[in-house]
Amino acid sequence: MKAGILLFPGINRERDMVLAVRQSFGTEPRIIWHKETDLSGLDLVIIPGGFSFGDYLRCGAMAAQSPVMQAVKTHAARGGYVLGVCNGFQILTESGLLPGALLRNAGLRFLSMDTLLKVERNDTVFTSKYGKGEVFRAPMAHGDGNYTADDATLDRLEGEGLVAFRYHDENRNGSARAIAGIYSPNLRVLGLMPHPEDLVDPLMGGTDGKPLFDSLAAA
Amino acid sequence: MTEVNATLAKSFGLNAEEYAKVIEIMGRTPSFTELGIFSVMWSEHCSYKSSRVWLKELPTKAPWVIHGPGENAGVIDIGEGMAAIFKMESHNHPSFIEPYQGAATGVGGILRDVFTMGARPIANLNALRFGDPALPVTKRVVDGVVRGIGGYGNCVGVPTVGGEVNFHPAYNGNPLVNAMTVGIAAQDKIFLSAAAGIGNPVVYVGSKTGRDGIHGATMASTEFDASSEEKRPTVQVGDPFTEKLLIEACLELMQTDAIVAIQDMGAAGLTSSSVEMAGKGGVGIELTLDNVPQRETGMTAYEMMLSESQERMLLVLKPERSEMARAIIEKWDLDYAVIGHITGTGRIVITHKGVIEADIPLAPLSDAAPLYRRPYTETPKPAPLGPISSDTSLSTALLKLIACPDLCSRRWIFDQYDSTVGGQTVKRPAESDAAIVRLEGTNRALAITTDCTPRYCVADPEQGGAQAVAEAWRNITATGATPLAVTDNMNFGNPEKPEIMGQFVGAIKGMAAACIALDFPVVSGNVSLYNETEGKGILPTPAIGAVGVLEDASLARGIAIAPGQDLVLIGATTGELGRSIWLREICGLETGAPPLVDLAAERANGDFVREQILAGKIAACHDLSDGGLLVAVTEMALASNTGADVTQVDTSHAFCFGEDQARYILAVEDAEVLLTAAFAAGIPAQKIGHTTIDECLTLPGGVAISLTVLRDANEGFFPTWFA
Numbered sequence: 001m002k003a004g005i006l007l008f009p010g011i012n013r014e015r016d017m018v019l020a021v022r023q024s025f026g027t028e029p030r031i032i033w034h035k036e037t038d039l040s041g042l043d044l045v046i047i048p049g050g051f052s053f054g055d056y057l058r059c060g061a062m063a064a065q066s067p068v069m070q071a072v073k074t075h076a077a078r079g080g081y082v083l084g085v086c087n088g089f090q091i092l093t094e095s096g097l098l099p100g101a102l103l104r105n106a107g108l109r110f111l112s113m114d115t116l117l118k119v120e121r122n123d124t125v126f127t128s129k130y131g132k133g134e135v136f137r138a139p140m141a142h143g144d145g146n147y148t149a150d151d152a153t154l155d156r157l158e159g160e161g162l163v164a165f166r167y168h169d170e171n172r173n174g175s176a177r178a179i180a181g182i183y184s185p186n187l188r189v190l191g192l193m194p195h196p197e198d199l200v201d202p203l204m205g206g207t208d209g210k211p212l213f214d215s216l217a218a219a
Numbered sequence: 220m221t222e223v224n225a226t227l228a229k230s231f232g233l234n235a236e237e238y239a240k241v242i243e244i245m246g247r248t249p250s251f252t253e254l255g256i257f258s259v260m261w262s263e264h265c266s267y268k269s270s271r272v273w274l275k276e277l278p279t280k281a282p283w284v285i286h287g288p289g290e291n292a293g294v295i296d297i298g299e300g301m302a303a304i305f306k307m308e309s310h311n312h313p314s315f316i317e318p319y320q321g322a323a324t325g326v327g328g329i330l331r332d333v334f335t336m337g338a339r340p341i342a343n344l345n346a347l348r349f350g351d352p353a354l355p356v357t358k359r360v361v362d363g364v365v366r367g368i369g370g371y372g373n374c375v376g377v378p379t380v381g382g383e384v385n386f387h388p389a390y391n392g393n394p395l396v397n398a399m400t401v402g403i404a405a406q407d408k409i410f411l412s413a414a415a416g417i418g419n420p421v422v423y424v425g426s427k428t429g430r431d432g433i434h435g436a437t438m439a440s441t442e443f444d445a446s447s448e449e450k451r452p453t454v455q456v457g458d459p460f461t462e463k464l465l466i467e468a469c470l471e472l473m474q475t476d477a478i479v480a481i482q483d484m485g486a487a488g489l490t491s492s493s494v495e496m497a498g499k500g501g502v503g504i505e506l507t508l509d510n511v512p513q514r515e516t517g518m519t520a521y522e523m524m525l526s527e528s529q530e531r532m533l534l535v536l537k538p539e540r541s542e543m544a545r546a547i548i549e550k551w552d553l554d555y556a557v558i559g560h561i562t563g564t565g566r567i568v569i570t571h572k573g574v575i576e577a578d579i580p581l582a583p584l585s586d587a588a589p590l591y592r593r594p595y596t597e598t599p600k601p602a603p604l605g606p607i608s609s610d611t612s613l614s615t616a617l618l619k620l621i622a623c624p625d626l627c628s629r630r631w632i633f634d635q636y637d638s639t640v641g642g643q644t645v646k647r648p649a650e651s652d653a654a655i656v657r658l659e660g661t662n663r664a665l666a667i668t669t670d671c672t673p674r675y676c677v678a679d680p681e682q683g684g685a686q687a688v689a690e691a692w693r694n695i696t697a698t699g700a701t702p703l704a705v706t707d708n709m710n711f712g713n714p715e716k717p718e719i720m721g722q723f724v725g726a727i728k729g730m731a732a733a734c735i736a737l738d739f740p741v742v743s744g745n746v747s748l749y750n751e752t753e754g755k756g757i758l759p760t761p762a763i764g765a766v767g768v769l770e771d772a773s774l775a776r777g778i779a780i781a782p783g784q785d786l787v788l789i790g791a792t793t794g795e796l797g798r799s800i801w802l803r804e805i806c807g808l809e810t811g812a813p814p815l816v817d818l819a820a821e822r823a824n825g826d827f828v829r830e831q832i833l834a835g836k837i838a839a840c841h842d843l844s845d846g847g848l849l850v851a852v853t854e855m856a857l858a859s860n861t862g863a864d865v866t867q868v869d870t871s872h873a874f875c876f877g878e879d880q881a882r883y884i885l886a887v888e889d890a891e892v893l894l895t896a897a898f899a900a901g902i903p904a905q906k907i908g909h910t911t912i913d914e915c916l917t918l919p920g921g922v923a924i925s926l927t928v929l930r931d932a933n934e935g936f937f938p939t940w941f942a
Contacts, residue, residue, distance in 0.1 A: 009552060010460050012376020015659070016642035049640075051374040054460025110369050110635045141373065141637040198639045203657065203772055205647075 001081075001219055003029040003044040006072070008063045011050035011087065013195065020197035021046070024213035034066040044081040044216060045072055047088030049141070049195060059102060059144045060090030069095050081125060081216070082189040086142055089181070089191035098182055098191045099157070100149030102142075106174025110143040115194055116168040117180055121161055124187045125219040129211035135168045136208040138194035145193040147175035147182075157182055164190055223254050231258035237589055244583045252521040252569060252576040259487035259525060260494060261588050263748050268589045269714035270746040273727045277741040278734050283703055284742055285406065291332045291482065292402075293742025294409060295704045297768045301658060302406045303665060304338040307346070307399035307708040307764040309747035313454040314396040318363025323371040323457040325398040327529055330375065331483035334466050335532065337410040337473050338402025341641060342656045343372045345382040345398050346669040346708065346762040350391030352624050357386070358940065360394050367457075368398070369635045374459035375466065378644055379636035380654035383669050386624040389677075392752025397708040397745075399764040401667055403658060410473060412482040412492075414500035414535045414561050419479055421493070421504060421559040422541065424548050425465050425531035427514035431455050432488070432527025461530040461553070468551035469532065475547075477540035484531040490524045492533040493559075494567055498581045503564035508571040512554040520569055520576035535561060595720035601678045604797035604811025609872055613849070614922050616805050616872065620846050621853055622932040623804050628857075631937030650858065651777040652697040652842050653767070664772035666700030668765050672845070673758035674798050675813035680722045684729030684761050685816040689880060690844055691765035692737045696825040697842045697883055699774050699832035700767035705734060707744040707763055712756025714748045722759040723748075729816075730761060736818035737825075739765070776832050778841040779859035784910045785890035786855075786863060788848065790824045790882030791903040794873025800846050801876035814878050821881040827902045828883050831893065839886035847876040848907070849918065851884050856916050857930055864917040865908035875919060886910065 003021050005014050014031070021029045030042065039045060052063035063069070069091070076082050076097055084092040092098045105111055114137050119130040130136065149157070154176055157163055164181035171178040173193070181192025196209025221227060228238035231254060241249055241257045249257065259265055267274065279287035285302055286294035292306035310325025330340050345368055350357045372379045377400070414421075432455035472478060480500065482492045489511070497504035508523050518526075536544055541557070548555040562568075567584075569577040609616070620626055633648040645664055646655035653668040670691040676683030688705065695702040707730065712719040734741060750757045769775055780786070796802050797811025831837050843851045849865075856863045868874065887893045890906040897904035908917075917923040 010374070010463055012374075012463065013640055013642075016640065019642050019659075050376060051460060051463070054374065054458070056460065109366075110373055110637070112373075112637045112639070113634050139639045141639060143373075195639065198642050201642075203645055204639075204642065205645075 001025060001043045001216055002041060003046060004032045004039060004042040005029045005046045005048060006032050006034060006068055008034040008052035008066060010052045010054055011048055013049035016197045017046055017048040020200045020213050023200055024210065024217040032068060034068045037067050037071045039071045039075050044083065045075055047084040047091050049086030049088060052087055052091065060087060060094040063091045064094035073097065076189055079186065079188060084191040085195060085197065086193055089193055090144065092189065092191040097189055098184060099153050100147055102144050103146040103148050104144050105146050111172050112141040114138065115140050115172065117165040117194060118168040119165060120163045124183065126190045126212055126215055128218060129215040137199060137206060138196050138209055139198045140194040142193055145173040145175065147179045149176060160185065165192055221251060223248055223251055228254060231255065232262055233258050237261060240587060244580065244587060250577060252524060253579055255521045255525050256490050256577055256579060259490055260584055265487050265491055266588045267746055269591050269593050269748060270709065270723065271590055272592050273724055276727050276731045278731060279740050279742065281738060281740045284740055287742045288744060290411060291335050293704060293706055294336065295742060296406065297665065298663060299661060300406050302404050302409060303401055303766050304333050304336050304404055305399065305401040305706055305764065305766055306332050306743040307397050307706045307762065308332065308745040309708050309710060310396045310398065311393065311710060311747050311750055314364055315360065315392065315394055317454040318360045319367040320454055320456050322364040322367030322396050324455045324529055325396050326368055326371040327457045327459065327462050328485050329398045329400045330377065330462060331485065333400040333402040334469055335410065335481050335483045336404065337408050338404040339470060340377045340400050340402040341643065342401045342654065342667055343377050343379045343398065344654065344667055344669050344764060346671065347382065347384045348390045348395040348673065348760060349386050350394065351388040352386050352940065354391060364394065364396055365632050365635055371457055371459040373637040375463045376640050378638050378640050380638050380644055380656060381648055381667060381669065384629060384632065385673060387673065387758055389758045393750045393757050395710050395757065395760055397762045399669055399706065401665060401766060408473065410478060410481050412480050412496050412499055414480045414496040414502055414504065416479055416535065417502065417561055417563045419535050419561045420538055420541055420557045421506065421561065422534040422536050423511060423531065423556045423558045424534060425553055426458060426461050426528055427512040427554060428523055428526050428528045429514045430518065430522055430526060433522055433525045455527045455529050457529050464551040464553055465530055465532065468548050468553055472544055472547050475540065475543065477536050477544045478534055479537060480535040482533050484533055486527065488525060488527045494581060494584060496533065496535065497567060498585045503562035503566045503581065504559060505562050505568045506559035508569060510556050510558045512556050520571040524569065593714050593720045594717045595724050596717040597721050598680050598725055601812045607796060607806065609805050611805050613870065613875055613918050613920065614924055616801065616876065617849050617853065618932045619804055620800060620850055620876065621929065622935060624936055625800055626846050626850060627936040628934045630934060645772050645775055646777050651775065652694040653700065655698055655772065655775045657772045662771050664769045664775060666695045666698045666767040666769060668694040669762060670694060671760055671762040673760045674809065676726060676759040676761065678798050678813050680725030680759055681729035682813050682816055684726035685733040686813065686880065687761055687763045688730050688733035688737065688739060689816050689821045691763040692739055693825055693842045695765055695767035696829050697840045699776050699829060700769040701829065702737065702739055702765060702767040704740050704742045705763055705765045707741055707761060709746045710750055710757060710760040710762065711748050712751045719756055726759055726761040733818055737822060774833055774835065776837055776840045778839055778855050780839050780855045780861045780863065780886045780910045781859060782861055782910050782912045784838055784886040784888060785906060786865065786908045787885045787887060787890050787893050787904055788882060788907045789828055789885060789897065789902060789904050792874055792877060792879050792882065794871060794877035795879045796873055796877050799876060799878045801872060814880050816880050824881045824902055827897065827900050828885065831896065837885050837887055841884050843882040843884065845878065847878050849875045853916060853929055855884065856926060857933060860914060860926055862911035862913045862915050862926065863908060864911050865919055866917050866921050868907045868919045870919040
C-alpha cells in the first residue's frame, strides 16, 4: 500500500504519522503539501493531527478549502483509502467526506491523556488486526473532539455499522453515543479523534495503536 | 512632539544619572526614538544591570559546553554529532496582568530563542508559582496561565513534558511563569546572531508589527502597584499558528546556506534584535522603517522600534540567496521584507519617511550600559528548628500532606498539555522524576527537569540556591541519565533593597558551589527582578532547568513499582523538618533552617544510583524531596496502583516526613544485593520495606491505608477547586 501524508500549515503530528507508517509499511510515505493536487499512485491518503490554519475559523474549516482536498474527494470517490486523525477527522467532516461535526470538548478544556477505544468491527481495512470488540489504548490530545450529528445521522451510522470506535472507559469530550471514530459508507474513509500513531513503540508506553497500521499494511 | 528631557527619561525608566550618560554618548539631546531605544536597552530586563556582576560567579564551562551564556540559548554536546539547545525565561509581569496571553507569549518567546539557533524544539517545561489558593484572583491566574501554556504549546506541536508548581501568599500579586524549551540541532548547523558582511540585506520575517507590547521590557523592570491594570496594553498577544509556520520556515531556510545571522525579536523587539546583531558582529546597521510590515496605520518610528509584537525574526542574509529565501518564507505564508542593510559605521541608523529618527553609536549603547554593584546585606542564617513533635497520627499527616496544594497531583494541569506530540515521549509527566524524550532516529534520550524550593531560599538563600541545583541534578540522576548542564531563571524582588540583593547574592553563591561540585555548568539563563507588588517581594526563586542524556533510552527508569520488589532507601536520614512541608501543613510553622545540602554526599549517592540503574539492576527510582519518605513511597505506589509495606521503619514524623537531601528510594528484586553494593561503595542504604499485591500502603507501625483513599486525597485538590 502506497501512503501519502497531507501537510497543511499548522499540522503538527505528521512526524508521528511518518514513524508509524514507516514502521508498519516498511516504506516511506510521500509528504504532500496542501497546494498540490496530484495524488496519483497513492492507495492511502492520511490527514494527520494538529491545528491547520490555527483552527482559527473553525477546526478544519479552512483546510477543507485547500486545493488538495478536491483531489482527496476524487481519490475517495474512486474508492481510495483515507485516514483522518484528530484535526484530520475534523477536516474530513468539514469537507463533507464524513458526516457530523466535532465541537468543543464538553468540559471546555483541552484533554491530553490515554483513553480506551472499543473496536466496533474488525472486518475493515483499518481494523483487521484487532479483534471484534477488542479494547485498546490510545493517547488523545484535543480541544474539539465532541462528536455531534443529528439523531437521524447517528441512527444511520449505528444502523449501517459505520461507527468505527467508541470511548470505552470514559466519554471525556462528551461525544454523541461515545463515538470516537466513524467510517464512510464504503468503509474506506476513517476519521477518529485519538492518536493510535503515538502508541506504536514499546518505549513510548505500548504498541496498542500498531495493529491499525499493520491492518492497512496488510490490505 | 513631546519634549525630550530628564522627566520624560524618568517616565521611560532611566534615572538622572543614566540620562546624563545618554546625553554624553550622543553629544546632544537624544530624539524621542533614541531615548526609547536607550531606555529599553538599559532596562533591567535587557541590560542585567543589577545582576551581571554576580552572574559572572557561576561556572559556565565544561568540555561538553558548545555555547554558554551570551547567545540566545545554551548549547551542549549530547553525542552522535547532536547538540541540545535550551533556555528558561520568565514572563512573570505580563502573566499577572493578562494570565492567558502572558503565559502563552512566554512559551512563544522561549521557543524562538531556541529555534533561532537552528534547533527543532522537542520539549517544553515550565516552573510556576502562584499566590494563596484561597484568593479568587489566584484561581483566575492559575486557570489563565495553564490555558495559555496549553493553548500555545499544543498548537505549535511541541510536547509539554514537565514542570513544577508551588503556592505561597508571597506570590499573591506576583505569580511566576518560567518557561523552558529544549531543542535539538546538528552540531555543525548552529546559527548565531552576530551580523557580518557590509551591504548584506537585513530581512524581517514573520508577523506584522503592531502597537502591542510597547515598552514591555520596561514594564518588566518595575514594581507593581494599584495602577498595574492600566499596563494591560503593554502585554503582547500570541499567535501560535504563526509561530508554527515560523519554526518550519526557519528550519527549512536553515537547511540552505542563505543565513549569515539570525535573531528573534523578543523583549524590546526590533530595537534589541538589531542592536544586538550589529553590536555582536562589530558592524553597523541601517533600517528603513517604511518597509517594516505593519498591521496598524500611522505607526511612528518610536512605536515600531519598541513594539513587542510576537512571532517575528530578524535575519542577515547572503544577498545572492535572498530570493530563494523569500520563496521559502512566502511558501509558509509569512511576511518577508528587506528593511535595511549592514554597514561598516558601527552605528544604528533608523530612517522613517525620509527622516533620520535615530543615529546612535552601537558600542557605547552596550558597553556603557549601566552596571550596578548594588549594596546588599546578607540574609541572616536562620536558627535551627529545634525539637518539635506532633500528636497527629502518621496516617492523618500523610493524607493531609499529599492533598495540600504544594504536594497534590498535578494531573489536572498536565492533562491540559499535549505531552505526546512528536511521538518521542518515553516518560510523560509524573511517570518519572525527569521527563524523558527520545531523540528521533536514535536510541538516545534527554532527561529534563525544572526545580526550585523557594521556602528554603527565603530562609537561607545560599542553601536554597545549592538545593535547587542539587534537586535538578538528582531528578535527572533518578531516571538513570547523566546530568549535563543548567539554565537558570532568577526571580527576585527589588534589587535596590539591600536585603533583596542579599538574597540574590546568596542564591548565586549556593548555585555556583553546587554547579561546581556536580560538574553542572550554567549555559543560559534569565533574570527577573522587581517582582514586587505594593512593596512586598516574592520568595526568592532561582528556578533551575536542567538537561541530562541517556545513551540508551530503554534504560530510563520511572517511579512506578510492581509487586515482588524490595524498597531501599539510599542516603542518610537525620530527620530535617526545618522549612518542611510537614512543618507548614501539620504545625502551621514556616520556621527553622532548611535541610543541609551536602554536595559530596549528593554526588556520591547520585553517582551510585545512576551506576546501578545503568547496570539494569533497578526497577524503579524516585528521589526524596518535598514531603519526605512517606510522600515519595505514596507517589511510587499510586503511579502503578501497587501496594507497599514500610511497617518496619522508624515511626517518628522526622524520619517519615523529614526533607533530608541526597536521598532516593529504589525498587529492586532483592534488597540484599543492592545493600551489599552500597556498603562496598560506602553509600548509606537501608531496606525500608517491600511492595505488595494488596492495594494499600502499610505505614510504619502497621496502619494500612487503601490506595483508593490515598488517590482520592492526592488527586482531589485541583478538580475540586475548578469544579
